[in-house]
Amino acid sequence: xxxxxxxxxxxxxxxxxxxxxxxxxxxxxxxxxxxxxxxxxxxxxxxxxxxxxxxxxxxxxxxxxxxxxxxxxxxxxxxxxxxxxxxxxxxxxxxxxxxxxxxxxxxxxxxxxxxxxxxxxxxxxxxxxxxxxxxxxxxxxxxxxxxxxxxxxxxxxxxxxxxxxxxxxxxxxxxxxxxxxxxxxxxxxxxxxxxxxxxxxxxxxxxxxxxxxxxxxxxxxxxxxxxxxxxxxxxxxxxxxxxxxxxxxxxxxxxxxxxxxxxxxxxxxxxxxxxxxxxxxxxxxxxxxxxxxxxxxxxxxxxxxxxxxxxxxxxxxxxxxxxxxxxxxxxxxxxxxxxxxxxxxxxxxxxxxxxxxxxxxxxxxxxxxxxxxxxxxxxxxxxxxxxxxxxxxxxxxxxxxxxxxxxxxxxxxxx
Amino acid sequence: xxxxxxxxxxxxxxxxxxxxxxxxxxxxxxxxxxxxxxxxxxxxxxxxxxxxxxxxxxxxxxxxxxxxxxxxxxxxxxxxxxxxxxxxxxxxxxxxxxxxxxxxxxxxxxxxxxxxxxxxxxxxxxxxxxxxxxxxxxxxxxxxxxxxxxxxxxxxxxxxxxxxxxxxxxxxxxxxxxxxxxxxxxxxxxxxxxxxxxxxxxxxxxxxxxxxxxxxxxxxxxxxxxxxxxxxxxxxxxxxxxxxxxxxxxxxxxxxxxxxxxxxxxxxxxxxxxxxxxxxxxxxxxxxxxxxxxxxxxxxxxxxxxxxxxxxxxxxxxxxxxxxxxxxxxxxxxxxxxxxxxxxxxxxxxxxxxxxxxxxxxxxxxxxxxxxxxxxxxxxxxxxxxxxxxxxxxxxxxxxxxxxxxxxxxxxxxx
Numbered sequence: 001x002x003x004x005x006x007x008x009x010x011x012x013x014x015x016x017x018x019x020x021x022x023x024x025x026x027x028x029x030x031x032x033x034x035x036x037x038x039x040x041x042x043x044x045x046x047x048x049x050x051x052x053x054x055x056x057x058x059x060x061x062x063x064x065x066x067x068x069x070x071x072x073x074x075x076x077x078x079x080x081x082x083x084x085x086x087x088x089x090x091x092x093x094x095x096x097x098x099x100x101x102x103x104x105x106x107x108x109x110x111x112x113x114x115x116x117x118x119x120x121x122x123x124x125x126x127x128x129x130x131x132x133x134x135x136x137x138x139x140x141x142x143x144x145x146x147x148x149x150x151x152x153x154x155x156x157x158x159x160x161x162x163x164x165x166x167x168x169x170x171x172x173x174x175x176x177x178x179x180x181x182x183x184x185x186x187x188x189x190x191x192x193x194x195x196x197x198x199x200x201x202x203x204x205x206x207x208x209x210x211x212x213x214x215x216x217x218x219x220x221x222x223x224x225x226x227x228x229x230x231x232x233x234x235x236x237x238x239x240x241x242x243x244x245x246x247x248x249x250x251x252x253x254x255x256x257x258x259x260x261x262x263x264x265x266x267x268x269x270x271x272x273x274x275x276x277x278x279x280x281x282x283x284x285x286x287x288x289x290x291x292x293x294x295x296x297x298x299x300x301x302x303x304x305x306x307x308x309x310x311x312x313x314x315x316x317x318x319x320x321x322x323x324x325x326x327x328x329x330x331x332x333x334x335x336x337x338x339x340x341x342x343x344x345x346x347x348x349x350x351x352x353x354x355x356x357x358x359x360x361x362x363x364x365x366x367x368x369x370x371x372x373x374x375x376x377x378x379x380x381x382x383x384x385x386x387x388x389x390x391x392x393x394x395x396x397x398x399x400x401x402x403x404x405x406x407x408x409x410x411x412x413x414x415x
Numbered sequence: 416x417x418x419x420x421x422x423x424x425x426x427x428x429x430x431x432x433x434x435x436x437x438x439x440x441x442x443x444x445x446x447x448x449x450x451x452x453x454x455x456x457x458x459x460x461x462x463x464x465x466x467x468x469x470x471x472x473x474x475x476x477x478x479x480x481x482x483x484x485x486x487x488x489x490x491x492x493x494x495x496x497x498x499x500x501x502x503x504x505x506x507x508x509x510x511x512x513x514x515x516x517x518x519x520x521x522x523x524x525x526x527x528x529x530x531x532x533x534x535x536x537x538x539x540x541x542x543x544x545x546x547x548x549x550x551x552x553x554x555x556x557x558x559x560x561x562x563x564x565x566x567x568x569x570x571x572x573x574x575x576x577x578x579x580x581x582x583x584x585x586x587x588x589x590x591x592x593x594x595x596x597x598x599x600x601x602x603x604x605x606x607x608x609x610x611x612x613x614x615x616x617x618x619x620x621x622x623x624x625x626x627x628x629x630x631x632x633x634x635x636x637x638x639x640x641x642x643x644x645x646x647x648x649x650x651x652x653x654x655x656x657x658x659x660x661x662x663x664x665x666x667x668x669x670x671x672x673x674x675x676x677x678x679x680x681x682x683x684x685x686x687x688x689x690x691x692x693x694x695x696x697x698x699x700x701x702x703x704x705x706x707x708x709x710x711x712x713x714x715x716x717x718x719x720x721x722x723x724x725x726x727x728x729x730x731x732x733x734x735x736x737x738x739x740x741x742x743x744x745x746x747x748x749x750x751x752x753x754x755x756x757x758x759x760x761x762x763x764x765x766x767x768x769x770x771x772x773x774x775x776x777x778x779x780x781x782x783x784x785x786x787x788x789x790x791x792x793x794x795x796x797x798x799x800x801x802x803x804x805x806x807x808x809x810x811x812x813x814x815x816x817x818x819x820x821x822x823x824x825x826x827x828x829x830x
Contacts, residue, residue, distance in 0.1 A: 016471035050491070056431035057495050058502040065501070068509050069494035072487035076465070079484035080472050086480070087473040094483050098513070099558055143514055 003125065003166040004029055007039040007135065007157035011174045012231035013077050014044035016084075022231065023084035023092075025172070026130050030090070035125040037164065038132045039157040040081055042073025063108035067137075067147045071097070074134035074153070082132050092130040095120065097137035097145070102156065104138035104146045111138055111146035113155070116163040133160060151212020158215045162222035168239075169219065169226050175210055176230035177237035178203065180409035181255040185397050188410030192253065193236075196243040199253045202352045202386050206256035216240060243354050251359035252351045252407040257400045259393055261346040262316045262324050263294065263378070266331060268338025269310040276312060279331060283316070286327050291315040292381050292388075309338070315346070315390070346378060347396035350388040351403055363387055369406035375399045418540065418581040419444055422454040422550065422572035426589045427646035428492050429459035431499075437646065438499035438507075440587070441545050445505070450540040452579060453547045454572040455496055457488025478523035482552075482562045486512070489549035489568070497547050507545040510535065512552035512560070517571065519553035519561045526553055526561035528570070531578040548575060566627020573630045577637035583654075584634065584641050590625055591645035592652035593618065595824035596670040600812050603825030607668065608651075611658035614668050617767045617801050621671040631655060658769050666774035667766045667822040672815045674808055676761040677731045677739050678709065678793070681746060683753025684725040691727060694746060698731070701742050706730045707796050707803075724753070730761070730805070761793060762811035765803040766818055778802050784821035790814045 006029065008022045022038070030036045042050075050069050054061045061069075078094035085092035101117025124131040135153025138146045148155050154171060161169035176191065178200065183189035195203070197220035204213045210228055219226045219240060229237025269275055283290055294313035316324055321344045332340045356362040366387055370377060375398055379390040391399045404410065421444065423437045437453070445451045457465075465484050469476045476484075493509035500507035516532025539546040550568025553561045563570050569586060576584035591606065593615065598604035610618070612635035619628045625643055634641045634655060644652025684690055698705055709728035731739055736759045747755045771777040781802055785792060790813055793805040806814045819825065 016468075019472055053431075053491070053495060054498060057434055058498040061498040062501050065494045065497040065509060068497070068511075069491060072490045075487045075490075076468070076484060079476075079480045080468060082480040082483070083469060083473040083476040086477050094480060096483075096560075145511075 001033065001035050003035040003037060003161075003164050005037045005039060005157050005161040005164070005166045005169045007153055007169065007171050008041065008081075008231060009153065009171075009173050010041040010044050010046070012172050013040055013081065016080075018231075019077075019080050019084045020088070022081055022172075023088050023090070025231070026085060026092075027088055027090045030130060036130045037121060037125070037160060037166070038081060038130060039135045039153055039160060040074060040077040040132060041135050041153040042070075043077055043080075046073040046076065064144060067108045067145050070147055071134070071137040071145045074136050078132045078134045085130055085132075090130060091128055092132055093124050094132040094134070096134050097156070098139040098143060100133055100160075102133075102138035102159075104140055104148070106140040106142075106144065106146065108144075108146055110149035111140070113138060113148070113159050116159060118160070118163045121160070121164065151214050154211055154215035155218060158218045158222075158224050158226060161224045162218065166224065169224050171211060171226060171228045172231035173210065173228065174231065175228075176233065176235060177228055178210060178240070178254070180253070181400060181404050182257060185257065186401050186404045186410075188404060190410050190412070192238045194239040194241055195253055196354050197240060198243065198385055199352050199354055200240045202350070203254055203256055206258055206348065206350045206352065206386070206388070211240075250353060250413055251355040251362050252353035252409065253355070254352050255400055255403050255407070255409060256348075256350045256352065257396055258317075258348045258350075259396060260318050261291070261348050261390060262319065262321065262342060262344040263313060263346055263390065264316060264324065264328055265311065265313045265339075265341040265343075266328070266335075266337050267309075267311045267340065269312055269335060271310045275310075275335065279312065279335065282331060282334070283327060286323065288316050288319050288324065288327060291317045292379075294379055294381075343378075345393045346390050347393045347399075348388050348390055349396060349399045349403060350386050351407065352386050354385050356387070357384055365406050366403055369402040370399055373398050373402035375402065416448065416450050418450040418452060418576075418579050420452045420454060420572050420576040420579065420581045420584045422568060422584065422586050423456065423496075423646060424568065424586075424588050425456040425459050425461070427587050428455055428496065431495075433646075434492075434495050434499045435503070437496055437587075438503050438505070440646070441500060441507075442503055442505045445545060451545045452536060452540070452575060452581070453496060453545060454550045454568055454575060455489060455492040455547060456550050456568040457485075458492055458495075461488040461491065479559060482523045482560050485562055486549070486552040486560045489551050493547045493549045500545055500547075505545060506543060507547055508539050509547040509549070511549050512571070513554040513558060515548055515575075517548075517553035517574075519555055519563070521555040521557075521559065521561065523559075523561055525564035526555070528553060528563070528574050531574060533575070533578045536575070536579065566629050569626055569630035570633060573633045573637075573639050573641060576639045577633065581639065584639050586626060586641060586643045587646035588625065588643065589646065590643075591648065591650060592643055593625060593655070593669070595668065596815060596819050597672060600672065601816050601819045601825075603819060605825050605827070607653045609654040609656055610668055611769050612655060613658065613800055614767050614769055615655045617765070618669055618671055621673055621763065621765045621767065621801070621803070626655075665768060665828055666770040666777055667768035667824065668770070669767050670815060670818045670822070670824060671763075671765045671767065672811055673732075673763045673765075674811060675733050676706070676763050676805060677734065677736065677757060677759040678728060678761055678805065679731060679739065679743055680726065680728045680754075680756040680758075681743070681750075681752050682724075682726045682755065684727055684750060686725045690725075690750065694727065694750065697746060697749070698742060701738065703731050703734050703739065703742060706732045707794075709794055709796075758793075760808045761805050762808045762814075763803050763805055764811060764814045764818060765801050766822065767801050769800050771802070772799055780821050781818055784817040785814055788813050788817035790817065
């Protein structure tokens, strides 16, 4: 019998009624002839409540103890979902990460999965039970409880689907699929029937927040089809899967917008070996995340005895402007820079599509669309399946709409 | 280095401040040259909150899943206490029941401990850490999470103290020790320095609610001294230990009062084999707890052809009067009884002392005291270290004071 893994996020098990709904969906899936494995997150704001308890005791708790604490959130959920399935007349058994041999490394609060011992789940399925597994958690070799960090429950679900050779891993959430772009900004945004792992990875890292990249990577590695769909309806969502010939006929699958990009330009760097490394080290030490390195131009001096000076540009994401300005001031004085510029009002608009590998003119179409919308391009970056432009935050939504329109992303694809 | 096990109940870890206090006490004990093992209950009303969550989902949840749910309460506490010790500059590590090999049978919600693998705790202690163990929980042979039922965390603590050969097991609670009787009723009640396991077992079963009998039995079995003391002060409490010659000089150690006793008298039972068993079966089937069987008198009929008829009296504890009356009505019609009487307004007053084995006149002193206080005795029951009388609830406090006074329990013992 085929196995389906269904993952319910925190909003989908936030109260008794939603827990009953999740139980009912699992039973319907079982009645349709599938073995069902559920992966469940902590209820609604339970993790926040636990983090707050920890903060009352310690501003910086040991990470092992934080994992001991936070892992209870999912344990509460699995027990309640199991009770709801029993109450609805079904048969279910809940398992902690440790009980299903979800063995990770010992990097508490951000552990990575080493192996899964699926035997106990398989035994439960053979008995006709629905197996319910706590998301987000595992154990290390010494049975210390670990957690997987951001996107953890999705990662648990995809890893289990891989280990059990499930036919699909459903991510049940509060949105009904992956859209060509953010429907809150572009009304014409269209739900995709399917998208490739590579495209979804880029969409996720470029701001489409439905799934964490880590779970998608795992799905790609083991070829697990991931079905992102609403927990509130039975309508199909979007299937994340390997690229197919049919998919490649479309050049561009989606467009994303990410705000909060700051561009830093440092001018007059002494052109010594290791200077760039030293600068990025200082930036990293301050907890700032460098995204793109934009330019690294060596300006040769007119006289042989003049030291050569370089200009370095890069973008920083998701940091407060004052943090960045402090860091830049520090760099200016430490490295004796001639000039340093901080431009904190930028956004990145990107188009993503595996198809652009074989289609010419994608970049030209994008730039024409932006020109037609009178959007100034501050910088351009490309990879094999992404073209990104930096624009001012004021122009960002206009730019996204223009690009979405230019690639006709709102139109249903040819059948 | 000697090992001390300290058990903190729910009120002693009810909030961040009390958790910090518990941490500080553990660190003081460690600084005094002890290895410290903490056993911690769920915070304040956490277990009630979890039970309520379960009820919202299922009125009668499977016991395995209830254990999965409830065991999170202690897991939260141990993580927070570990954080508090770190925050105070100490070193601590928390363990679930499963992580310290607290292996039980599979009787969910009332499991009994089979074995403890103390190796991991001992390793933590050798490293200079305070080991913090979740009370109330264990795992069965298949690593299913179990809970130990009522008095569970005390049982965990005493079992660990036995396994670790600890010098003492401290039960830190919201009272400061064991008293000769209930100080809310008898002002002269005196805190005992020490009491024997046997006396404490009787005190516990007769209404002194500080500790559950199960943990005391375990302490007796393995000879673990149990120190019941306040978590809010450093004053010594009461040590529960094996009887010593010195202790036996005191005839009576304490007196207890238990309300809510109902006496049932069934008259005119057909004197057939198995009739008493059938009656008690019916009583048990209704969830009523029979305490003492008071009398079982066979009345021989005056004519040989008359069937012999018997009278059966017993007490029922802690049940609603209407439940008992319903059961008795049922019994009267099922067994064709000539009469059935229910007396629901009784209380049991008892005196307890290992010393009464070798002292004469304890019963006489008790009856004289009650007679002097004009208290009518409804029934008398004795065991080797207990004399109990049933009195009307209205007379109960008068009776307790009279007995406490008659045995001079409020006076400090001779040094």
